[in-house]
Amino acid sequence: RVAVGDEKQNIDLFNYMALHYGDGSIDSASGNILLVQLKPFSIWLFREASIDAGPIVVLNSDSMMSFEVRRFQNAAEPEQPETEGKEESDSETKEGEKPEKEIVGYWEDGLAIYSDGTREEKKSADVEEGGEGADEEAEHRKLSEAGMEGLDREGLWEEKFDSHSDSKPYGPMSIGMDISFPQSSHLFGIPEHASSTVLKSTYGEGAHYKDPYRLYNLDVFEYELDETMALYGAVPLVVSQSAKTDTVGVFWFNPTETFVDVQPSEEKSVTHWMSESGIVDVFLMPGPDPASVYGQYGKLTGTTPLPPMFSLGYHQCRWNYKDEKDVYHVHGKFEELDYPYDVLWLDIEHTDGKRYFTWDNKLFPNPKEMQEKLFSEGRRMVTIIDPHIKRDDGYSIHKEATAKGLYIKKENGKTDYDGWCWPGSSSYLDFTEEKVRRWWAEQFGFNKYGGGTPTPFP
Secondary structure, eight states: OEEETTEEEOOOGGGEEEEEESSSOGGGTOSEEEEEETTTTEEEEEEGGGGGGOOSEEESTTOOOEEOOOOOSSTTSOOOOOOOOOOOOSOOOTTSOOOOOOEEEEOTTSOEEETTSOBOOOOOHHHHTTOTHHHHHHHHHHHHHTTGGGSOOTTSSEEEETTEEEEOTTOOOOEEEEEEEETOOOEEEOOOOSSOSBOOOOSSTTOSOSSOEEEOOOOOTTOOSSOOOOOSOOOOEEEEEETTTEEEEEEEOOOSOEEEEEEOOSSEEEEEEEESSSOOOEEEEOOSSHHHHHHHHHHHHOOOOOOOGGGGSOEEOOSOOOSHHHHHHHHHHHHHTTOOOOEEEEOGGGSBTTBTTOOOTTTOSOHHHHHHHHHHTTOEEEEOOOSEEEOOTTOHHHHHHHHTTOBOBOTTSSSBOOEEETTEEEEEBOTTSHHHHHHHHHTTSTTTSTTOOSSOOO
16 A cells, blocks of 8 residues: 555556656665556656655646647558658769768657758658558558547648648647646746746636646737736746745746646646647656756756856846947946946847848948947947848848758748748748857857957847
């Protein structure tokens, strides 16, 4: 008889698996125990030193875990995803095979992703000839067809939002799970929202909000206060703080649009996570104190570099200072009033037609002299650089990014995505690629960034 859930009960040991991990040995009682129940699927996390106090976090205790099976519009003849253009190799082996490429990852279908950005092509011969791949393909086809009769066909493969169409080549791909924090009524995190630091209820009797917290990066003008609407950032991290279970964190590793329902109570706080697509990938951070939780989180995501000393001071920023005369006027007023400040920002209007890494020569004819003057009086300047690039064939940044294939592609994997932002028609760099990040960093060099000096901080 063991404590699983709310009370002690007889259990089938073959339905459970326990994993011990942590800094200490099994005898030291300083580690953690992860208890996995197979049917119905649930996970409990215990601290070994206080195991009698019960679990500190529970996954799927309310059986709300869900995920969609990848489907094909024509289940009898599954559509294969269009592969990205593969560059033909000039040299082939004697047997006529192409040289092996470096594998850097795998797609959800198990096919390899290569370091040059191409992907492994699906081999259909085994399936067509009844080879070893046939059974696997047949089983996947069964899953694709399962439950199709009860599905709402409207919006199954495509959704329309006004004039915009969002295609879904594999059908609905949403995932979800409930995550509970026993004996905790205080949850924090899942920024960014203009609401209370402590997360408030979004459903149930007396709920503070009528909608779940939304995680989706948006540039919102005149956003509402005390609301769950999405803002500029989205971090799927929730932290529980309790006198009984101390501090524990959960990181829902999913970058897609996500909604989180919250229902705190003295007995336990329940969260329900719902993401547009992806896989269930959850990290549990056992703490037991805030510093430990954020240290564990930092091991997953990396830590923030130490900021330069000047960045810790007061920053003066607005959209937008009109020209050099305006900059000198604002700077002079701070000096006249003896009001301390460390940094003056220039928004995107300082550029030549919102072509980043350039200057408007009429409004800012002497950028180096302006920066050096501010620096000589103990100030720094920040020039804002945005990640969307104006589609202008006469703009060197755009020309080079296009030639090197650095932009995010459309669904066909070949055509550069053409969106719309402050410069007008814009494309977006694919920062998931290391070569793109390296190229972007090079653009900040003095030999690249015209009018740059060691003093600004773009």
